[in-house]
Amino acid sequence: xxxxxxxxxxxxxxxxxxxxxxxxxxxxxxxxxxxxxxxxxxxxxxxxxxxxxxxxxxxxxxxxxx
Numbered sequence: 001x002x003x004x005x006x007x008x009x010x011x012x013x014x015x016x017x018x019x020x021x022x023x024x025x026x027x028x029x030x031x032x033x034x035x036x037x038x039x040x041x042x043x044x045x046x047x048x049x050x051x052x053x054x055x056x057x058x059x060x061x062x063x064x065x066x
Contacts, residue, residue: 023029025039035043 022035023032025034025043030039
């Protein structure tokens, strides 16, 4: 198996595992309506923290390449 095929299989696997429905957050069953209240803020803050490395790495990569 080539490395590209392995990467595609892993990508598909992780997307299938992520698709669980609106009752789940990080493998924890949550109550209905969770994403309309506190869950929305929690998920938004998590996603913003996930982008912090890109906010640092992209300007550094541009500076290095220039």
